[in-house]
Amino acid sequence: MSNPSLSPTVDALVIGAGPAGLGTALALQAVDGITYGVLEQATIGHTFEQWPAAMNLLTPSFTGNAFGAIDLNAIHPRTSPALLLQTDYPSGEEYAHYLRKITEHYEVPVVEHTAVEQVTPTDDEQFQVTTARGVLTARTVVWAGGEFARPAIAAIPGADLAIHSSDPKAWDPPEHDPVIVIGGYESGIDIACTLASRGHQVTVLDPETPWERASSDPSVTLSPRSQARLREARATGRLHLRGEVSASSVEARGGHYVVTASDGTTLSSAARPVLATGYRPHLGPVEHLFDSRADGWPALTGNDESTITPGLFLAGPAVRHARLHLCFVYKFRQRFAHVAHTVGSRLGMDTSALKAWKTSGMWVEDVSCCDTSCVC
Ligand SMILES: Cc1cc2nc3c(=O)[nH]c(=O)nc-3n(C[C@H](O)[C@H](O)[C@H](O)COP(=O)(O)OP(=O)(O)OC[C@H]3O[C@@H](n4cnc5c(N)ncnc54)[C@H](O)[C@@H]3O)c2cc1C
Numbered sequence: 001m002s003n004p005s006l007s008p009t010v011d012a013l014v015i016g017a018g019p020a021g022l023g024t025a026l027a028l029q030a031v032d033g034i035t036y037g038v039l040e041q042a043t044i045g046h047t048f049e050q051w052p053a054a055m056n057l058l059t060p061s062f063t064g065n066a067f068g069a070i071d072l073n074a075i076h077p078r079t080s081p082a083l084l085l086q087t088d089y090p091s092g093e094e095y096a097h098y099l100r101k102i103t104e105h106y107e108v109p110v111v112e113h114t115a116v117e118q119v120t121p122t123d124d125e126q127f128q129v130t131t132a133r134g135v136l137t138a139r140t141v142v143w144a145g146g147e148f149a150r151p152a153i154a155a156i157p158g159a160d161l162a163i164h165s166s167d168p169k170a171w172d173p174p175e176h177d178p179v180i181v182i183g184g185y186e187s188g189i190d191i192a193c194t195l196a197s198r199g200h201q202v203t204v205l206d207p208e209t210p211w212e213r214a215s216s217d218p219s220v221t222l223s224p225r226s227q228a229r230l231r232e233a234r235a236t237g238r239l240h241l242r243g244e245v246s247a248s249s250v251e252a253r254g255g256h257y258v259v260t261a262s263d264g265t266t267l268s269s270a271a272r273p274v275l276a277t278g279y280r281p282h283l284g285p286v287e288h289l290f291d292s293r294a295d296g297w298p299a300l301t302g303n304d305e306s307t308i309t310p311g312l313f314l315a316g317p318a319v320r321h322a323r324l325h326l327c328f329v330y331k332f333r334q335r336f337a338h339v340a341h342t343v344g345s346r347l348g349m350d351t352s353a354l355k356a357w358k359t360s361g362m363w364v365e366d367v368s369c370c371d372t373s374c375v376c
Contacts, residue, residue, distance in 0.1 A: 006136060007035060010036055010138050011139050012034060013039065013136060014028070014039070015038075015129075017038050017043075018046070018047050021316075023076065024142050024336045028344075030351070031341075038108060040112045044110055049096045052171040055171075057089055057090050057091075058089070058186060058226060059073055059328055059330060061085070063080040072330040073098075081094075085097065085098060089225065118285050121309055121312075125310070139311065141311065141312050142313045143284075147280065147281055148166060154247065156247060161272065163275065165181075165187045165190075166279075170274045171191060173271035176199060178200060178269045179195050179201070180202075180259050180267050180269050181203070181274045182274065183206055184211055185222075185278065189230055192276075196239040197232070202238060202239050204241050205246060207246040211227075244263070245261040245265070255270065256270055257271070281317075283318075289306055289308065291306070303338065321367040334364035336362070337354045337357035338363060
């Protein structure tokens with residue numbers, strides 16, 4: 001992919017070329033006359049390229065677009081990862097390919113290998129954006145830096161001895177070794193099922209027993225795909241789910257790792273215990289420009305804008321409104337058009353082409369609409 005140069009001053013600058021940043025950029029493209037661009041520290045879809053090879057999206061892709069049922073993993077109303085990739089649960093590498101393809105097709109100006117180091121609001125209500133390759137000025141900034149760069153580490157003694165599930169090494173323990181997984185939501189069940197299918201004895205600890213939860217919201221309960229995999233893994237007799245206890249500590253003893261559970265029992269393995277404890281929002285150089293909610297997530301206005309820095313927006317799975325968590329692509333994509341419309345309208349530009357997002361069911365304006373919480 002070519003590396004376009006951006007003009008030194010743009011109306012809207014998006015930081016991060018994952019699905020959230022690219023999806024927002026594609027919506028901005030529909031605003032008549034806007035100048036915009038995307039800065040990416042690595043390459044398009046970089047996070048997905050880093051996914052352990054055995055990991056796949058758990059939200060299915062299917063080409064229902066012509067009937068108004070847009071592929072759940074699509075970030076533009078006229079695209080479908082299922083159609084492009086010919087698979088329903090893309091791997092990280094496959095999804096990164098989809099992201100690269102649509103960037104190319106729609107000629108989204110993405111500058112790769114350009115990390116944003118500093119974002120400074122200026123007196124004339126703009127932003128000075130400093131990168132390793134120079135300084136840009138933007139009237140609006142959209143932070144879309146994702147969460148993968150910030151794994152959540154359990155606050156227990158010895159947590160540093162364990163390995164987070166985002167690390168490919170966690171998916172490749174020594175052959176036949178038993179494995180202890182701390183956390184039983186999507187990522188814990190994902191790695192546990194994969195390792196059980198390869199012959200490992202796997203024990204999952206989670207006092208909240210997410211595998212038993214029933215809800216109509218796939219963000220609260222395990223996805224149907226994970227439930228099916230769980231049934232298969234349990235049938236092998238190698239997967240042990242312990243819902244009554246949490247992990248209290250991890251210790252290294254005589255070449256083994258010992259996990260002490262909250263009821264005082266211990267589990268031991270030669271393989272490093274796996275922390276499947278999720279992620280936190282990665283706000284990087286804009287962290288100081290957002291206020292925090294009581295739960296530590298960024299405080300946002302109803303337009304996904306920082307409550308303390310006008311003109312700075314957030315896109316992606318860190319967007320939360322009350323108990324609404326937009327953690328999956330099919331959820332956070334509902335806000336791409338809204339942010340683009342807000343930015344364009346403030347600049348007095350015509351945003352009517354964004355109607356295509358509305359008619360495709362890809363634009364939720366009112367965030368009080370849907371009350372869900374999230375597990376990934
Ligand atoms: C393990 C896991 C599994 C998931 N599975 C699913 C699923 O099955 N279905 C689903 O819908 N969602 C899933 N999600 C949730 C969500 O879709 C992903 O987190 C997705 O990657 C979020 O997209 P994003 O664009 O916000 O972030 P990312 O894809 O992480 O993109 C962020 C980009 O920002 C760049 N960046 C970061 N800092 C800077 C900087 N300072 N300067 C420039 N660029 C920067 C990064 O290099 C990266 O390319 C999953 C998440 C995780 C962690």
